[in-house]
Amino acid sequence: MLENWVVVPTCLPLVRRRCHACSSERFRASGKFRVNANHKLIDAWLLALCIGCGETTKLTILDRMHVRSIRPELLDRLHDNDPGLTAELLQDPIVQRRNHIALDWDNTWRLDTGGSDQPADEAVDVSVGFAARIPVRPVRLIAEGFGFSRAEVERLLAKGSLVSAVRLSGKLSGDFTFTLKR
Numbered sequence: 741m742l743e744n745w746v747v748v749p750t751c752l753p754l755v756r757r758r759c760h761a762c763s764s765e766r767f768r769a770s771g772k773f774r775v776n777a778n779h780k781l782i783d784a785w786l787l788a789l790c791i792g793c794g795e796t797t798k799l800t801i802l803d804r805m806h807v808r809s810i811r812p813e814l815l816d817r818l819h820d821n822d823p824g825l826t827a828e829l830l831q832d833p834i835v836q837r838r839n840h841i842a843l844d845w846d847n848t849w850r851l852d853t854g855g856s857d858q859p860a861d862e863a864v865d866v867s868v869g870f871a872a873r874i875p876v877r878p879v880r881l882i883a884e885g886f887g888f889s890r891a892e893v894e895r896l897l898a899k900g901s902l903v904s905a906v907r908l909s910g911k912l913s914g915d916f917t918f919t920l921k922r
Contacts, residue, residue, distance in 0.1 A: 743866045745885055746852045747874055752827060753843040755788050757797065764792030766844060771826045773818045774798065782807050784818050786829055799839045801829055831873055849874050853885050864920045875911040878904075882918070896920070 755767040767788035776783045782805050785798035801818070802810065817825045829835050830843060849872075868881060882902065883890045896902040904918035 741862060741864055743864060744854060745866055745868045745881070746871055747849055747868065747876060747881065748852055748871045749827070749845075749849050749874060751848050752830060753845045753848050754791070755799070755830070756842040756844050757788075757840070759790040759792060759795055759797070761795040762790065762793040764790050766791045767797055769799075769826055769830060770796075771823050772821050773801070773825075775815075775818050777807065780807050781805065782810065782815075786826060786835075799829075799835065799841065801835060803838075827872070845874050845876075849876070851881055851884050863922060865917065866920070867915070867917045869915045870913060873913040875913045877911050878906075878908040878916065878918070882908075882920075886920070 752769050752771075755769060756765055757767055758765050759767070767790055770787045770789055772787045774785045774787060782802055783800075784802040786801055788797050788799055789795070790797070814825075836842065866882075866885070868878070879890055879893045879897075882888065883893045886893075888896075893902065897908060901921045902908070902918060903921070904916060906912065906916045908918065
């Protein structure tokens with residue numbers, strides 16, 4: 741029997757970056773953008789607030805770009821402080837690399853299993869999908885989805901009752917499937 745699970749974000753992740761004013765290393769994205777134009781060149785930043793002292797930092801989105809090279813709908817979304825755009829840009833690897841940031845996904849996602857109950861003696865095939873690139877340990881997902889402890893999931897892996905085409909140790913942020921043989 742096939743089950744479909746989805747890892748869904750519940751809120752924006754925290755931005756990991758050192759604050760210049762205090763010793764905090766976490767910022768919360770405000771969801772607001774600052775756009776500045778100088779003749780035909782445009783700059784845009786996403787504003788983030790330090791969770792320790794409230795200091796504002798700017799995450800560079802556009803840097804000295806020619807206005808005509810930017811899609812008009814992107815400019816509209818920047819001017820409207822679109823929350824969906826905030827989520828998209830935080831997950832963009834180019835933005836992360838340019839600003840030397842990482843995302844802290846702790847307590848910002850949930851696992852939607854669909855609530856189906858399986859008979860105890862039947863093998864279960866599970867397809868796990870990600871609504872966003874959220875790095876999560878598959879062992880944690882499996883434990884949460886079936887109500888097992890992580891140690892029990894590790895024992896199932898060692899015994900060969902839990903199999904997958906991908907490595908289930910470490911973290912994954914892309915779709916994968918696994919089979920639980922009972």
